[in-house]
Amino acid sequence: MTVHPDYAYWAAALEGTFGPVHDGDAQCGFYRRRLYKDGPFVPVAIWRGEDGKLVALVDQRAADAADIWTWVCDKPITEAQYRAVVAGERWHDEPPAPALSNMPTDPFEALKIELAAEHEIAAEYLKAPVTTQDQANQIAVLTKRLSGLKSRATDLHKVEKQPFLDGGRKVDDKWRDLKEEPDTLSKKLKRHLDAYLQEQQRLENERRRKAQEEADRVRRKAEEAARQAAAANDDAARAEAERLEHEAAAKTKEAEARNASAGRTGARVALRTFVSANITDFDALLLALKDRPEIRECVESLANRAAKSGVELPGMTIASEQRAA
Template identity: 55%
Template sequence: MSQENPWAWWQAALEGNIGPMHEGDPRQGYYRTRFEGGQWEPVAIWFENDQWNAMRGERMVDAADAWNFCRTHPVTYEAYQKAIEGAGWDDEPPAPAIGHNLPSDPFEALTLEYQAEKEQAEAFMKTPITTQDQADKAAIWSKRLATIAKKATDLHKVEKQPSLDEGRRIDDKWRGLKEEPAEVSKKLKRHMDAYLQEQARIERERQEAARREEERLRREAAEAARKAAEADQQSEAERQAAIERARQLEQEAAAKAKEAEAKNASAGRTGARVALRTFVSARVNDYQAAATALVLMKHPDILAIIDQLANRAIKAGQSLPGVERIEEQRAA
């Protein structure tokens, strides 16, 4: 290495004058680097005993490799020293105080990291942001917490995947035996529809005939009762006979009334009986009228769908009557 100022490249870079640089060709100075989504780590690179040396954090690393990743991030010696002592970086939120002896279980380790970040972030949010540095820290904190969420999502997927695969295998194994018998069962019921519907028609005719017979018997009973009441025009024996006749006719009418009660058409036996049932569904023949009625009812489902479709249209640049375009700026 030349005996010229070994710090020249780094000193110029601190002033914003980054000189020529090449991979694997380090320059002496202080820098910082980080893995994607990770914390900044201080890096020192120096030439000593005819060789390049480098320290990343508290561990020695290959100088050429370290240079390739830190060369565009020079820092002052004071910033480097502060970071080495664990005080973090002025333009970064403080690192969570969780130490290095994290649990081996990824869930427990990430939980500790999140709790530490959350505690510091909530304390930070108790005062309003008034400076650019504070805004920068908030943005970085937001990114760090989002990274924790992504890690949790990825780890959750990894841990759950074997269960999902096993669940799919079991689903595939049983799917046919679950669905096909049920489908054949439904087909058998549809196969019975015509027969049961015909039986229902016959039953309706039987009920109607029984009702007509009931009405006839009640009329005759009423007539017999009327005759029994005309005591001055008949003997006692005739009157008693008329009363008995009226009573018999009332009994027969009651029997016919019971016979007229509905009997649902069915097939099978107890535990395996199939009968006609009434299934209610809607057939919309005027969508505009139906939609208007549902809106007037303030039906929550239709209102949610309208909100969803309106948002989609507005975001696509369309305009809709009765819909207002709202713009608000939020940190993202």
């Protein structure tokens, strides 16, 4: 089909070939543009009037073709699409607009209604596979619209929550020192006690050792006395053996551990044993822990990070798949 020279740029642009663009040098054709950020597209027509001068309509309103040119030059549409939209139809690559009327003034409630309407539109698309480019375009636009809804919800959530966050920070700041400094000072005092309690524990261990030795000595003596009493059938000897057994039991009780401590019941500080690992062979330990879920999760995270950087490490390959995003 022969194209009038005035429409050559537009015809080529419809095929994906964009010619040189110069500010103010508008070209005849049919286009679309947004009147504000993230606003809906409106139809644009540019043609030459009977006097040879360029005429432009933006959303059926007269406009200066030179002024709008750079806003529309990369958004050509067919004449059929232009006339359909002017007649009240929706853009072929956009999903139906959500049916919204008599919306509440509360932005939270309004967004809930808008999301419910978008759910209904999405449900229609999800009923059947995508088979045309127009359907694909409409779904893509719908996902963009949902992202915009999420952004608005996020912004409104932040605004509503911010006073509580600010108030919480003020409360935290007010009480922070009174909450943290006692603990810090308490730990400092406990560390100051360490040397004393460790020495007391050393003395206690020495006392226990000697007490246990004495208990063992008395027990051996009691056992020997019991054997002699049994052999001699002597009541006095048996009584002495029993006395020695009681003495051995008492000394064994005396040899029981007493942890070094300071303070009183309810306010006692004592030595406690804190256990931690001292890694002597990292590779061997890693091999022993390799089947633990948290280790696998950590390794997978590091491997994914390497894969995204294009680094293929021993023991892994880089896999890729294409998904709509």
